[in-house]
């Protein structure tokens with residue numbers, strides 16, 4: 275089933291026939307138990323597809339053919355419908371994934387802050403291109419888009435945990451530690467790095483108890499707030515409820531003849547009408 279390092283672009287969507295091998299009875303029983311807990315969260319069971327895909331990925335390490343079949347059978351969907359969703363989102367892997375997905379942000383800000391150099395160095399060090407996996411099955415390397423952590427650029431993620439302010443050297447050390455099994459701790463977030471399967475189980479909705487560990491917002495995210503405090507800057511005071519609520523009640527009739535009642539501030543309404551009039555001039 276494993277073919278690390280042999281992926282080709284055309285092979286990425288290929289699900290090997292052996293991935294249809296049935297689950298062992300004990301694995302299937304646990305999957306069914308977990309799936310029942312997931313499905314119970316939704317009024318319509320097909321809505322549970324995304325966490326279900328994470329669940330089967332937490333067992334197989336990717337979306338294997340048998341995982342697709344299990345999701346389809348559990349949720350009353352066709353395998354085509356399940357595959358259509360699984361191939362849409364990049365968090366779902368259609369070929370065996372490494373224990374650690376190392377994502378190098380090469381979006382604009384990280385790129386100019388050194389992300390491109392990190393990518394080039396690590397890609398050469400591991401001899402991997404995008405979405406390829408080391409032959410030991412430890413690391414899958416990805417280019418990733420903005421991780422919403424630009425204040426810590428350049429950023430690298432491992433299974434979507436943050437490694438801030440990286441350099442080519444620090445990232446090479448990071449992947450070497452991950453491959454050797456040395457303890458690795460994200461810059462922010464939990465105190466240990468989880469594996470791809472562990473992370474997938476959390477995304478399926480089964481907490482690992484690590485959510486409250488470590489720093490969430492780091493100093494770079496809070497510096498604007500500190501400057502505001504130093505200068506006693508404040509956001510504009512929101513209008514009070516009394517100012518917002520109008521004495522006047524307006525009834526708005528929609529085209530489909532459903533009627534809704536809405537309370538509209540008379541002054542705001544007048545301002546909007548003036549603005550509309552000006553825009554139309």
Ligand code: FES
Nearest residue numbers: 379384420421423
């Ligand atoms: S550009 Fe890299 S985190 Fe935003």
